[in-house]
Amino acid sequence: MVRPIHNIVIVGGGTAGWLTAGVIAARHQGRMKTGFTVTLVESPSIGIIGVGEGTWPTMRATLEKIGVSETDFFRECDSAFKQGAKFARWTTGAADDAYYHPLMLPQGFTQLNLAPHWLGGGGGDRTFCDAVCPQGALCDDGLAPKMITTPEYQAVANYAYHLDAGKFAPFLQKHCTQKLGVRHVLADVESVIQAENGDIASIRTKQAGEIPGDLFVDCSGFSALLLGKTLGVGFKDCSDVLFCDTALAVQVPYERASDPIASHTISTAQSAGWIWDIGLPTRRGTGYVYSSRHSSEDAAHEELARYVGPRIKELSVRKIPIRSGHRELFWKNNCVAVGLAAGFLEPLEASAIVLVELSAKLISEQMPANREVMDIVAARFNEVTGYRWGRIIDFLKLHYVLTKRTDSRFWIDNVDPASVPDRLKNLLHLWKYRSPWFFDEFDRLEEVFPAASYQYVLYGMGFRTEVEPEDNEGTQSMAARLISENATLTRQLRAKLPKNRDLLQKIFDHGLQPI
Numbered sequence: 001m002v003r004p005i006h007n008i009v010i011v012g013g014g015t016a017g018w019l020t021a022g023v024i025a026a027r028h029q030g031r032m033k034t035g036f037t038v039t040l041v042e043s044p045s046i047g048i049i050g051v052g053e054g055t056w057p058t059m060r061a062t063l064e065k066i067g068v069s070e071t072d073f074f075r076e077c078d079s080a081f082k083q084g085a086k087f088a089r090w091t092t093g094a095a096d097d098a099y100y101h102p103l104m105l106p107q108g109f110t111q112l113n114l115a116p117h118w119l120g121g122g123g124g125d126r127t128f129c130d131a132v133c134p135q136g137a138l139c140d141d142g143l144a145p146k147m148i149t150t151p152e153y154q155a156v157a158n159y160a161y162h163l164d165a166g167k168f169a170p171f172l173q174k175h176c177t178q179k180l181g182v183r184h185v186l187a188d189v190e191s192v193i194q195a196e197n198g199d200i201a202s203i204r205t206k207q208a209g210e211i212p213g214d215l216f217v218d219c220s221g222f223s224a225l226l227l228g229k230t231l232g233v234g235f236k237d238c239s240d241v242l243f244c245d246t247a248l249a250v251q252v253p254y255e256r257a258s259d260p261i262a263s264h265t266i267s268t269a270q271s272a273g274w275i276w277d278i279g280l281p282t283r284r285g286t287g288y289v290y291s292s293r294h295s296s297e298d299a300a301h302e303e304l305a306r307y308v309g310p311r312i313k314e315l316s317v318r319k320i321p322i323r324s325g326h327r328e329l330f331w332k333n334n335c336v337a338v339g340l341a342a343g344f345l346e347p348l349e350a351s352a353i354v355l356v357e358l359s360a361k362l363i364s365e366q367m368p369a370n371r372e373v374m375d376i377v378a379a380r381f382n383e384v385t386g387y388r389w390g391r392i393i394d395f396l397k398l399h400y401v402l403t404k405r406t407d408s409r410f411w412i413d414n415v416d417p418a419s420v421p422d423r424l425k426n427l428l429h430l431w432k433y434r435s436p437w438f439f440d441e442f443d444r445l446e447e448v449f450p451a452a453s454y455q456y457v458l459y460g461m462g463f464r465t466e467v468e469p470e471d472n473e474g475t476q477s478m479a480a481r482l483i484s485e486n487a488t489l490t491r492q493l494r495a496k497l498p499k500n501r502d503l504l505q506k507i508f509d510h511g512l513q514p515i
């Protein structure tokens, strides 16, 4: 008999669990009347990881799709705008060494690749980012990416969010249970009951008995309770490529309530890793992600203290061990893992939550009609998700291989060719003679990091692609026009956009226009 997929059981109530619940429940609302259910089981005693405060612009579409009001999201999750990331001291380590990876595409990106023109001198003395995009200047000026009159989720300059991870999961929980019909069970999963074919038949909980399901989503965090522990799917370690394995996290209050809020993540390279700095309306979230092979905890603490200042003595610093890598499969039998249960890579480009969103979207869009076709969907999910993890690993490593720093073993080891994935090596070789672009290597519909991201990092870190004058022949006037349009746009936006803190305050006081 063909068994329809009706009952979705999600284990875990962190960001991954609630986002997945929301995306599936919103997409399948119509089927709820005919017995489709989404149940989220969450331990009342095991907390969520509670870090993970930088997102990608995809979050706007995700929140809008599940029916969340952006104003509520700003007010209840202490959220702020994110327009990209500034990487300081990654190339030479000097005090003025910095570049932006903004969220806007280079001007005219789908029509013309401006990189060869900039490399040929077409941008004058401006950095690549400044020559092709206004967002670095907007971040330097501390400006917001929109105005109070811009409706919810719409942007003047593309944006994502910084948010309080401790508030985001409860916020989503309220929305999912009150508006989307998600059933919430507070219970510890103690054992898992499997059918003869290896499928998960049900989970046995301490407080709520047995909970059967047709499809189980493992969002149980690092423990990977269902896919890892029960179904035995192995973990593919990638610490030979990405060395950081520990985080020291600390929340830093502003000195004055009126202090500016940066509208970008600041990532400052250190001797054995890097420090993140994320500005929320009421505090900053910071932390040192480092390699314990290259630094002791005491030395890392000292570096973090130098960054945060003497106030660190009054603040609580939390140590979080991290393991770089991902599951060998993401969907096996009737179980699919999302979030930390699927894997984790250092949070250098905030790639974890966007992968949660993409996975949740894929599961909900491709929801198998019945068990018979589930393996076909699972194979596709594994192929796409495996590709994404590989791409993210390459992209994160790119930030390290382009360094010219030799001031510590960490940076020297990072450029060792043995630590660089072959695909990245090949791409770097290719890019010596041709700049990455829209149609080149990036052919997937939903690349986590498109060619533009590679351009910003490559040329931000001083990589040179050899350009012959004849390469740009025939497109020079169009390039000059696009670069000049960007300069005009930059001037206009600098003149009209409000300061980041001012706009956030207005949103708290008056709200954005709902769409």
Ligand SMILES: Cc1cc2nc3c(=O)[nH]c(=O)nc-3n(C[C@H](O)[C@H](O)[C@H](O)COP(=O)(O)OP(=O)(O)OC[C@H]3O[C@@H](n4cnc5c(N)ncnc54)[C@H](O)[C@@H]3O)c2cc1C
Binding pocket: 011, 012, 013, 014, 015, 016, 017, 041, 042, 043, 044, 045, 046, 047, 048, 049, 050, 051, 052, 053, 054, 055, 165, 187, 188, 189, 190, 219, 220, 221, 222, 223, 225, 247, 249, 287, 320, 322, 338, 339, 340, 341, 347, 349, 350, 351, 352, 353, 354
């Ligand atoms: C230092 C650090 C910084 C990060 N920064 C970023 C960032 O800037 N951007 C980004 O995108 N990501 C970031 N991340 C990753 C991000 O935090 C996670 O991807 C995200 O929070 C999702 O976590 P999760 O829901 O998978 O797991 P968790 O939050 O750990 O949730 C696990 C859930 O499983 C439940 N559970 C576990 N065992 C059981 C059981 N036996 N029975 C019932 N329930 C159970 C727990 O109760 C909990 O609800 C960062 C991570 C770290 C470590």
